[in-house]
Amino acid sequence: MDRVLLSIEAGVAHVRMNRADKRNGLDLAMFEALIATGEQVAADRSIRAVVLSGEGAAFCAGLDWKAFLGDPEASRKLLSRDVQKSPANVAQRACWIWTEVPVPVIAGVHGAAFGGGLQLALACDVRLVAPEAQLSVMEIRYGLIPDMTGSQTLLRLVREDIAKELVFTGRVVTAEEAVRIGLATRVCADPVAAAHEMARGIAAQSPDAIRAGEALFTRAPHLTVEQALAYETELQLALLGSPNQMAAARAAITKPSGGAASAGGDVKQ
Numbered sequence: 001m002d003r004v005l006l007s008i009e010a011g012v013a014h015v016r017m018n019r020a021d022k023r024n025g026l027d028l029a030m031f032e033a034l035i036a037t038g039e040q041v042a043a044d045r046s047i048r049a050v051v052l053s054g055e056g057a058a059f060c061a062g063l064d065w066k067a068f069l070g071d072p073e074a075s076r077k078l079l080s081r082d083v084q085k086s087p088a089n090v091a092q093r094a095c096w097i098w099t100e101v102p103v104p105v106i107a108g109v110h111g112a113a114f115g116g117g118l119q120l121a122l123a124c125d126v127r128l129v130a131p132e133a134q135l136s137v138m139e140i141r142y143g144l145i146p147d148m149t150g151s152q153t154l155l156r157l158v159r160e161d162i163a164k165e166l167v168f169t170g171r172v173v174t175a176e177e178a179v180r181i182g183l184a185t186r187v188c189a190d191p192v193a194a195a196h197e198m199a200r201g202i203a204a205q206s207p208d209a210i211r212a213g214e215a216l217f218t219r220a221p222h223l224t225v226e227q228a229l230a231y232e233t234e235l236q237l238a239l240l241g242s243p244n245q246m247a248a249a250r251a252a253i254t255k256p257s258g259g260a261a262s263a264g265g266d267v268k269q
Contacts, residue, residue, distance in 0.1 A: 003033035006040065011048035011203035012196065013041050020056025025064035026116050028074040031094040038097030048207050049199035050101060052124055053108040053192045060117025062138060088149065091116070095123040095149045099218065102211050104202055108192035109184070114138045119146055122153035126198065128191040129175045129184040140170040156221065158182045206248040208239055
């Protein structure tokens with residue numbers, strides 16, 4: 001069975017982890033499928049937004065321990081890295097690839113998002129969570145630390161003391177608390193449907209501006225103030241007067257009173 005399913009419609013890619021019987025537990029095939037799908041999505045210029053979700057009762061309950069304990073070779077592959085391709089090893093890249101996708105990635109989280117599953121959600125730009133969702137940095141329960149890019153993604157979302165408390169205790173966080181402390185964006189009755197609605201709204205905007213905004217807010221936190229302000233200007237100058245920017249401006253100027261601006265019509269990929 002394919003570990004990850006991909007469908008694309010009207011500029012929105014839906015990436016679905018497809019191991020429902022294991023609560024989308026991460027085995028080597030799942031790690032590899034997430035990386036391959038992320039690379040495919042990143043290379044497709046027709047895609048304007050991505051929804052990431054899990055089939056069955058959970059978003060992703062974390063590592064499939066039985067799969068790795070019974071296969072030492074799989075464990076070695078998981079920790080291997082190709083430094084020419086990415087600074088991340090295979091386990092890390094299954095998450096990190098979603099930070100490299102040049103358009104917004106929205107996680108629709110229901111059920112459990114534990115350990116590696118939470119780190120996968122944290123790598124997305126937006127996290128919409130179901131009321132019953134449970135989130136946990138669970139590695140401490142196995143005598144481990146989060147090692148699937150959590151050092152980068154967790155600290156950009158919550159205060160350092162909160163991050164440490166979650167890592168040291170491994171406690172389960174409810175959906176409401178997740179929003180309050182910054183782990184999640186908002187609670188939705190149907191997070192996958194809400195993610196698709198958001199993605200369709202994003203896909204209706206100028207694709208150049210969406211990609212520029214994604215690049216800006218991905219790169220700027222790692223720059224000095226001077227570099228970040230210069231980067232803002234660089235990206236904006238590339239947009240000003242471009243066909244897609246002019247189409248968006250015309251749509252905004254001519255929209256009916258009270259209507260929502262859209263870059264539809266003559267916007268190009």
